Amino acid sequence: MSGGRAAPAQHTSTCEDGPVSHWDQLGPCSLPVPVAHPEPGNLAGVRHILLVLSGKGGVGKSTISTELALALRHAGKKVGILDVDLCGPSIPRMLRAQGRAVHQCDSGWVPVFVDQEQSISLMSVGFLLESPDEAVVWRGPKKNALIKQFVSDVAWGQLDYLVVDTPPGTSDEHMAAVEALRPYGPLGALVVTTPQAVSVGDVRRELTFCRKTGLQVVGIVENMSGFVCPHCTECTNVFSRGGGAELARLTGVPFLGSVPLDPELTRSLEEGRDFIRDFPQSPAFPALSSIAQKVLSEAPARLS
């Protein structure tokens, strides 16, 4: 396989396997393997792996994953983000990388660098779709296969942290990610909830998943904790209150902090700005920085 050949971003699918269409160049339904066996060292240069999980959808896993990656970068770390949400890949848009092509090199697929300094790399199924509206309607086994490839066939290189963003639930993607990543060292987990009891109900199950699969839970983050009215500064608990602390109490897992709702944050992520650089005045900023600091101090000990 020639190195450095760019895979076209747009390609009409001839393969029955669906939207992973530019792999068709290697033959129908075949999966590209750069050497005779899968490259064993593709994660050898990654120091810490952190999965961001929640039982619940829409609590802000992708947002927290992205912000955590940016915060770790600001602390001088080299970070990779692996987006294994195959049905709803949000991260390319958040980092203004949608539509970018995925290239190959001798060790495998090159993750997309989202910044000039190449300090944040990203892999997502979003890069492999012909159009952003294309639905990835795959059953479990096919999702598992792609996730395995994202782990073993992507040349992650030297990274301080690999942040793995997951879809909601405790199913194929989560099991595939844990199985594929497990050989590379202890796996950390950050669990995200909102303050509502409905969210806590789902996230408790996620913590059971973590226990059963041997993930080291670094802590719980409570997102969408209250909204400060920009007109009168009254804080309203839009999504109820108390869930994060309650979850920490029920499960004995450290509570890392609450992040309030900030529409400017939402707007910034939708438009792919560098939030940490642009919004130090935001009510969410102190919370996110504190969480990142806790990860930096806790993770190395827990994950060594």
Place this chain on the structure above:
Amino acid sequence: MEEVPQGCPGTGSAQAGRGASCQGCPNQRLCASGAGAAPDPAIEEIKEKMKTVKHKILVLSGKGGVGKSTFSAHLAHGLAEDENTQVALLDIDICGPSIPKIMGLEGEQVHQSGSGWSPVFVEDNLGVMSVGFLLSSPDDAVIWRGPKKNGMIKQFLRDVDWGELDYLIVDTPPGTSDEHLSAVQYLSAARLDGAVIITTPQEVSLQDVRKEINFCHKVKVPIIGVVENMSVFVCPKCKKESQIFPPTTGGAEVMCQDLKIPLLGKVPLDPHIGKSCDKGQSFLTDAPASAAALAYRSIIQRIQEFCGHHQPKEEHLVGS
């Protein structure tokens, strides 16, 4: 029967049951064994079962956390307010079953009767089924791969004694995967009225919702319309409006115009909704005069009108 797994080679093809896309499909074994076009017998069984159900509505979203379960629950409550309307709510979110909590039924158990599993009743005319009722502890995690989830959904549709129903509402997890394919496949012969798609105003939701709309087109499920949740927030103190989830690309309104799909309504973000859900109570009875309750009622009415006018299409068996 129309096959739905993406990239399905076709039940008559030499690759039937053997292609990569076949893995996890309920028909895989049949196809691989050369049974060819014979569909899963459960599909006929479910069609029979569903003969006593007048209207079947799927509640979908590409995106998590937009309020599908909240909406499904309140749609069920709203329809069941007329005690002559028989309503059931089926929760097929196997990993994150929120419906028991939202309906105030946590800790309830499912009972077996001669005619199958009995749903858990909130009111005489409102029954609920969820995998949540099959779990013995709130910490129990359902860590199942696709094929096992499909099996559960088949059982819910085939083995629950739904009885005579005016409405069966099916609440789904986020995404476009096993659960959604299975629900559509198993209900394919039973005529789904359509899908209600839930979103919030931001582009990150709409991005996933467009995929869901494409999914519906692919599997030929009619779209009743889109509901935009968490639209606007009115501060309880100063009463001024804020947009917590800004519609950076025009919100659901622009998307619906672009895709020529009805926008059923916009529901404002009312902190009482979350509180009612946490308490397992109907927000429609807790705060009946609120803007959000009025929005819900208007949307529910539009759904009823759609179902009332919906003409059954000719059932056709398409050998693909």
